[in-house]
Every structure is written in structure tokens, then in C-alpha cells.
Amino acid sequence: MLAFVLFTLGTVGSPLWGGSVLAPTDELQLRSPYQDTGFAGIPVQNTYMDDTYNAVIPDTILFANELKEGHVAAWNPYVVGGVPLGSIPTLGLANPLTLPYYLLPDALAPGYVKVLETVFCGIMTFLFLRRLRLGRPAAVLGGLVFASSAFMIMWTNWPHTRTAAFIPAVFWALERLVQQRRVRDAALVSLAVGGMLAGGFPAVTAFTLFTAAPYLLVRAFAAYPGQARRALGVVAGAAAGLAGAVALVAFQLLPFARQMSQVLIAGREQQSDEHLSAASLITSIAPWALGSVAPSRPPEWYLPVNLVESMSYVGAAGLVLIVVAVAAPWAARAFLPRGTWSFLVLALGIWVAVIYTAPGAGVVHHLPVFSTNFVGRARSVVWLLIAALAAIGLEVVLRRREAGAVAGGRRRRLWYAAGVSTAFGAAGLVILFQARQVTTVGRADAVQQAERMRQLDGEVLVGVIFLAVAVAAVVLAWWSGGRRGPLWGRVRVGAAATLPVLAAAQALTLTVPYLPRVDKDTFFPVTQTHRYLMEHIGHDRFSGTWGGMQIGADSQLRLRALSGHQFVNRRFAELVQGIPTKQLESSTWLDLPARADVASSPVLDRLGVRYFVTSPSDRVFGRRTPAPKGGTPVVVGRARPASRPRGRCARWSSGRSVRCPPARPTRWSWRCSRTPAGGRWPGHSASPRGSSRDSRSTSRWRPRTCRRAAS
Numbered sequence: 001m002l003a004f005v006l007f008t009l010g011t012v013g014s015p016l017w018g019g020s021v022l023a024p025t026d027e028l029q030l031r032s033p034y035q036d037t038g039f040a041g042i043p044v045q046n047t048y049m050d051d052t053y054n055a056v057i058p059d060t061i062l063f064a065n066e067l068k069e070g071h072v073a074a075w076n077p078y079v080v081g082g083v084p085l086g087s088i089p090t091l092g093l094a095n096p097l098t099l100p101y102y103l104l105p106d107a108l109a110p111g112y113v114k115v116l117e118t119v120f121c122g123i124m125t126f127l128f129l130r131r132l133r134l135g136r137p138a139a140v141l142g143g144l145v146f147a148s149s150a151f152m153i154m155w156t157n158w159p160h161t162r163t164a165a166f167i168p169a170v171f172w173a174l175e176r177l178v179q180q181r182r183v184r185d186a187a188l189v190s191l192a193v194g195g196m197l198a199g200g201f202p203a204v205t206a207f208t209l210f211t212a213a214p215y216l217l218v219r220a221f222a223a224y225p226g227q228a229r230r231a232l233g234v235v236a237g238a239a240a241g242l243a244g245a246v247a248l249v250a251f252q253l254l255p256f257a258r259q260m261s262q263v264l265i266a267g268r269e270q271q272s273d274e275h276l277s278a279a280s281l282i283t284s285i286a287p288w289a290l291g292s293v294a295p296s297r298p299p300e301w302y303l304p305v306n307l308v309e310s311m312s313y314v315g316a317a318g319l320v321l322i323v324v325a326v327a328a329p330w331a332a333r334a335f336l337p338r339g340t341w342s343f344l345v346l347a348l349g350i351w352v353a354v355i356y357t358a359p360g361a362g363v364v365h366h367l368p369v370f371s372t373n374f375v376g377r378a379r380s381v382v383w384l385l386i387a388a389l390a391a392i393g394l395e396v397v398l399r400r401r402e403a404g405a406v407a408g409g410r411r412r413r414l415w416y417a418a419g420v421s422t423a424f425g426a427a428g429l430v431i432l433f434q435a436r437q438v439t440t441v442g443r444a445d446a447v448q449q450a451e452r453m454r455q456l457d458g459e460v461l462v463g464v465i466f467l468a469v470a471v472a473a474v475v476l477a478w479w480s481g482g483r484r485g486p487l488w489g490r491v492r493v494g495a496a497a498t499l500p501v502l503a504a505a506q507a508l509t510l511t512v513p514y515l516p517r518v519d520k521d522t523f524f525p526v527t528q529t530h531r532y533l534m535e536h537i538g539h540d541r542f543s544g545t546w547g548g549m550q551i552g553a554d555s556q557l558r559l560r561a562l563s564g565h566q567f568v569n570r571r572f573a574e575l576v577q578g579i580p581t582k583q584l585e586s587s588t589w590l591d592l593p594a595r596a597d598v599a600s601s602p603v604l605d606r607l608g609v610r611y612f613v614t615s616p617s618d619r620v621f622g623r624r625t626p627a628p629k630g631g632t633p634v635v636v637g638r639a640r641p642a643s644r645p646r647g648r649c650a651r652w653s654s655g656r657s658v659r660c661p662p663a664r665p666t667r668w669s670w671r672c673s674r675t676p677a678g679g680r681w682p683g684h685s686a687s688p689r690g691s692s693r694d695s696r697s698t699s700r701w702r703p704r705t706c707r708r709a710a711s
Contacts, residue, residue, distance in 0.1 A: 003500040004144045008118050010504075011153075011511040015111030020517040022111040023057055023157060024049040025524060032548045032615035033529040045516040046293045047300075048308050052157040054552035055565040056091060057110065058524065061556040063093050064101040064109070078555040079564030080590050081572045081607065088256040089249065092159035092200030106556075107523050110157055114515075121165035122147045125387055128172035131179065132388070133335050134395045141500045142391030143168075145318045148507035149383035150283070150311040156515055163199025164380040166192055167208050171384065173241070174212060175337075178219045178234055189241025194248040203373040204380045209242075210369075211351075211381045215343055222339030263567040266587045268372045272362035276355055276376045277303055279434040280310040282456075285463035287313045287510040289435060289456050297513070299452050302442055309376045313510050314386055316466035317503040320474055321393030322386060327420040330413060331396045341392070348385045351378060397474055398496055400481030432460065466506050473498040524553060533559055533611060540610035545594040547615035562609050563591045578603045594618035 015022040024046050029039035059076060063086050066073035076085035086093050097120060100112035122143035129139035146152065146168065155161045169192035177185040196205040216238050220231040246253060280303060282289045290310075291301035301307040314322075325332055325341075332341045353360035355375055364370045439452040477495035480488045529549075533542055534557065543562040544551055551563040567588050568576070576583050576590060580597040584590055592598050594614040599621065604612070 007504040124168040138395040146387035159200030190244030193245035275361035286459040289459040324393035327417040542611035
């Protein structure tokens with residue numbers, strides 16, 4: 001238990017007391033206006049969590065703030081023309097694990113959501129394993145293995161983990177239903193599945209049900225052999241529980257079904273060769289063997305499938321105990337409910353083949369859910385099977401059941417255990433060989449390949465050390481269990497206690513470098529550009545660009561943006577695709593380039609776009625003309641030389657000079673010809689769009705006359 005608590009606290013760390021924020025908003029500074037207002041150069045801790053700061057967190061904060069004001073925001077009008085918000089389950093807003101957003105300050109909420117989902121999934125795994133007749137130490141270890149699994153860590157701050165946290169609750173409720181056959185147990189199935197349906201990621205729910213359904217059948221008919229009526233009654237109760245779950249969340253599922261029938265869905269079809277590389281299994285004991293998540297810790301992850309999807313961390317202690325559970329079926333079956341061991345091993349083998357091999361992926365890629373969702377996301381339910389087997393392995397070690405009185409039977413069992421151990425070892429060598437082969441992927445030169453190889457060898461060595469300690473602890477616990485005396489009892493307890501401590505310690509080597517803990521000042525800072533837009537935009541929209549305004553990040557400020565990271569309505573997509581250059585290359589990503597023909601498109605007028613926001617580093621719009629020599633600065637407003645402007649504005653006026661004081665008048669000057677030596681004012685271009693659609697920029701030295709852009 002102590003190991004689990006230390007893992008939970010160590011995983012979140014300083015965000016618990018407000019010392020930092022568990023969110024990747026440090027990456028905002030890669031775009032204007034953040035990079036122009038003092039945030040440039042902040043090291044980015046994790047470059048793989050973009051969706052969370054440009055969609056999930058801002059929209060969740062928007063809903064939470066509206067709720068605190070007494071409004072249930074069913075609609076979000078601030079991105080891509082407007083999308084459903086609280087009326088659909090996409091963000092998991094009705095999931096109980098989202099509660100910290102509704103009770104705590106915005107900056108504290110992500111950290112406490114992580115604590116809540118970690119504790120919840122650990123407790124539910126514990127309860128499920130106790131239903132399988134495992135002791136408390138083994139059940140706690142199983143909860144730790146699942147809570148520290150690759151899926152639960154990699155998808156932090158997405159709704160995926162809040163959905164996956166209910167997976168052990170589903171299996172616990174089904175096992176209760178099999179054992180007790182009561183109406184209240186069917187109601188628990190409704191609550192568990194309902195929590196998943198409200199979690200915001202239907203694919204995880206579907207993968208769970210694909211695994212839970214055969215588990216229920218196996219357990220029902222194994223628990224009641226020759227009593228088909230009772231077994232079918234259990235199945236009927238589970239079906240009623242599933243129907244109850246759908247009814248429980250129908251207020252979101254019905255609008256969601258309607259929305260998905262109207263949105264643009266393109267490029268999401270899965271192919272038979274889309275699966276995880278077997279080389280990524282090296283991360284089961286060496287999480288950083290194939291690269292890191294930050295440029296400051298090279299080499300960065302280099303497999304074709306990104307790290308969030310590929311990470312397969314189990315931990316050395318968990319892996320050793322899985323081998324014990326598979327190698328000693330006679331010992332495991334002695335205390336497990338009938339059919340449990342066979343199902344867990346068989347289901348794990350099938351899922352591994354489907355996720356990590358081409359033949360397995362080829363068999364299922366045309367099936368519902370699999371055809372439009374990457375199969376690697378089934379790791380969510382696979383890691384519950386892994387956690388269960390690891391806990392069973394520890395229980396086998398702790399119970400120290402002898403193999404029987406017949407010598408021949410004992411020899412066969414020893415040969416079987418040796419064969420299983422050898423097979424796992426051989427598989428590990430094959431995986432290591434493939435991991436060394438993939439160090440040459442991409443356009444890696446000799447230096448990069450050598451760097452990758454050093455990283456791989458060093459991380460694998462650390463993993464092997466953890467593995468050796470885990471093996472030694474298991475062997476010592478097993479051997480001392482067959483000896484009498486208080487000394488050997490203490491040795492046995494100490495060796496067994498080493499395993500959860502080892503699991504927690506190695507898991508922290510994954511969670512601490514992966515989860516970002518950023519300064520509170522970087523948590524959606526409000527710049528002068530944002531203030532200007534909030535004061536002037538009214539009910540109109542602004543359009544951000546590739547280098548200016550992070551898409552989706554401003555919805556929590558209630559700024560209406562054309563851009564965003566959401567599924568878009570098909571009719572809206574048809575209109576947007578009338579803008580010059582190709583839009584919506586991804587069906588969920590709308591972000592415009594900083595081009596004059598885009599800024600002057602009549603489609604933006606139709607969409608109510610008043611401001612077109614670009615970065616100071618973008619090319620200036622308009623016709624280039626030679627700069628007159630000996631130009632003098634133009635002072636706009638009262639002088640305030642002590643400070644430089646943080647934002648800019650300009651109004652179009654065909655054929656005339658342009659002057660527009662910023663919201664806080666200060667000393668600055670215009671330039672229209674070419675970029676002056678030394679650069680421009682730091683800041684952000686926020687230009688009202690007029691009928692003439694002229695463009696402008698500012699600079700430090702020479703005045704500029706802004707004229708209508710050539711078309």
C-alpha cells in the first residue's frame with residue numbers, strides 16, 4: 001500500500017500544492033503572441049501532448065467556468081464555427097473523474113484529476129483481484145501495475161485515461177454478478193459501463209466490451225457447469241446492465257450519434273499493416289530505450305508510430321511475475337475461480353498478436369471499431385490482463401504451493417516452467433534484436449545512429465538490472481517459503497515486499513520525465529494581443545494562423561476563433577474549403593496559413609472573421625516598395641519610451657497612410673517596405689479586416705505607408 005501511495009504522490013508531485021501545473025502549456029511559447037511576450041526559450045518538457053492544450057484542457061475549463069456561473073454549456077461557439085460541448089461525451093465532462101475541474105482552481109485541476117483517476121483505477125483493480133481470491137498484497141500490486149501502465153501514463157490529460165480507469169470496475173462488477181447473481185450487481189455493471197460511456201473515448205469502451213463479453217461467458221458457464229439456465233441468467237443480467245448504462249448516458253449518447261452523422265470524417269480508415277512495431281516491446285522494461293519526449297533529452301522518439309501510441313511499459317517486477325503466473329498454472333488454478341487463468345492467458349496472447357503483428361492486425365482491421373481506430377489503443381484493456389497475471393504471479397509465490405506428490409508429475413511441471421521461461425527469454429532477445437535494427441529508421445546519419453544505440457544499450461542495461469533484482473526477490477521469496485522458522489518468515493516477507501517497491505520505483509522513472517510540470521505563468525497566459533481581441537472582437541471571430549495564436553487554446557477566454565482542433569460539420573467544411581490553399585488536411589484540424597490571398601478571402605467575411613492574426617515573423621502582406629532614405633519615426637499617441645508595445649493593430653484604408661494607436665498608447669512606428677536590420681517590434685499582428693483588405697506590419701525605425709495588397 002505504501003508503494004502505491006508513494007507512486008501516486010511522486011507521479012504528480014508539485015502540482016498538488018500549486019507549485020506547478022500538470023499540463024504541457026510550456027509548448028504554447030512556440031507560437032506568437034506567447035513567444036513575443038517573454039516566454040520564448042522556455043524548454044519544452046513534452047512535445048507529445050498537443051491535443052491536451054489546444055482542445056481538451058481549454059474546453060474543459062470553459063465548461064467548468066460556465067458551470068460555476070450557473071450555466072450548463074451544451075455548445076462551444078468559440079472554435080471552428082461552433083461545436084457541441086457538454087451535450088456529448090467527447091471530453092468526458094460527465095465522467096465523475098472530471099470532478100476536480102468543477103471544484104478547484106483551473107491550474108490545480110489537472111494534477112488532482114490524475115490523482116483521482118490513479119487512486120480510482122487502483123482501488124477497482126484491487127477489488128476485482130480480491131474477487132478472484134487473491135490476497136491483499138497481490139491485489140495491491142496488481143492495482144499498482146495497472147495504474148502505472150503505459151496507457152494510463154501516456155494518455156494523461158486526455159479523456160482516454162478517465163475512460164480506461166473504469167475498465168477494472170467493469171470486470172469487478174461482472175465477476176460480482178457471476179458469483180452472486182443479484183439485481184444490485186447488474187446495477188453495478190450499469191454504473192461501471194456508464195462511467196466508460198461518459199468518459200469521452202468510445203474506442204476504449206468498445207475494446208473493453210470486446211474483452212469483457214467472452215470473459216463473462218467463460219466465467220458464467222465455468223461457474224455453473226451443467227446449469228445452463230443459471231449461466232444464461234447471468235448473461236441476461238449483464239445485458240440488462242449494459243442497457244441500463246446506455247440509458248444512464250443517453251442524454252449525451254443521442255446528441256453524439258447525431259453529431260457524428262453530420263461531421264467530416266476522412267483519413268481515419270485503418271489498414272492491415274497498421275499496428276505497433278514488435279520493437280516497441282523493449283519499452284516494457286526500458287521505457288526510454290527508443291527515445292525521449294523532449295528535444296533537450298536526445299535522441300527523441302524515432303519509431304514511425306509516436307511514443308504515446310507505442311509505449312508498452314510493464315515494469316521488470318510485473319514482467320517477472322507474469323512469467324511465474326504463466327509457468328505455474330497448476331498453482332494458480334488452485335485458488336482462482338474456474339476458467340479465469342485460461343481466459344487471462346489466452347486473451348493476452350490474442351491481443352498481443354493483434355496489436356504487435358501484421359497477421360493479427362490484418363484479421364481485425366475490417367471489423368467495427370477496429371476499422372476506424374488504431375488497434376494500439378486496445379492496450380488500455382490489455383494492461384488489465386497484464387496486471388491481473390502479475391498479481392496472480394505474486395500470489396503463487398506467496399502461497400508456495402508444492403507441485404504434488406508424484407515425482408513424474410513434478411518433473412513435467414518443472415520442464416513446463418523451464419520451457420515457458422525459455423520462451424519468454426527468447427522472445428526478449430528477438431525484441432532486443434529488432435530494437436537495435438530500428439535505430440537506423442528515418443534519415444539518421446552515423447552520429448545519430450550511434451547516439452540511438454548508446455541510448456538503447458544504456459536503458460536496456462538499467463532495465464536488466466531491475467529485472468535481475470525482481471528475479472532475485474521472487475526466487476528468495478519462493479525458496480524461503482518452504483523453510484521453517486521466524487527468520488525465514490521475515491526473509492520471505494522482505495523479499496515479497498521488495499517487488500511492489502521495485503515496481504513503484506521503476507514506474508517513477510517513466511512518469512517523472514514524461515509528465516510535464518510547468519510554471520504557473522505558462523498556463524494559458526493572457527497577452528496584450530488577447531486583451532485587445534477581448535476588448536474589440538465582440539460577437540465576431542478572429543482567425544489565427546500557423547505562427548500566430550495557438551488553435552483552440554483561447555476558447556477558455558471566450559474568444560471566437562475560426563480555427564480549432566475538433567470534428568467539423570460537413571457543411572461548414574465545404575465552406576472552409578473555399579478559402580485559398582488546401583484546408584482541413586486532417587478532418588479535425590483547421591489552421592490557416594499567413595497569406596494575403598487567405599486574409600482577403602470573401603469566405604472569411606461570410607464566417608464573420610473580423611481579425612486576421614499573424615506572427616511578427618510572418619512575411620508582410622502587400623506590395624514591396626523601396627524604403628525612402630532618411631525616414632523619420634512617426635509617433636502615434638503620447639510617448640512612453642520606457643516600455644515597448646506587446647501588440648499591434650492597424651486599420652485598412654485604401655491608398656492612405658495607416659495609423660492606429662494600440663490599446664495602451666505607446667511609442668512605436670510603421671514600416672511597409674522591407675524588414676529592417678535588427679528585426680521588428682516584439683508582438684503580435686492583430687489586424688481588423690476591412691473591405692479593402694490591406695495589410696501592414698510595424699517596425700522599429702522607419703515609417704511605412706500601408707497600401708492595398710495586390711490581388
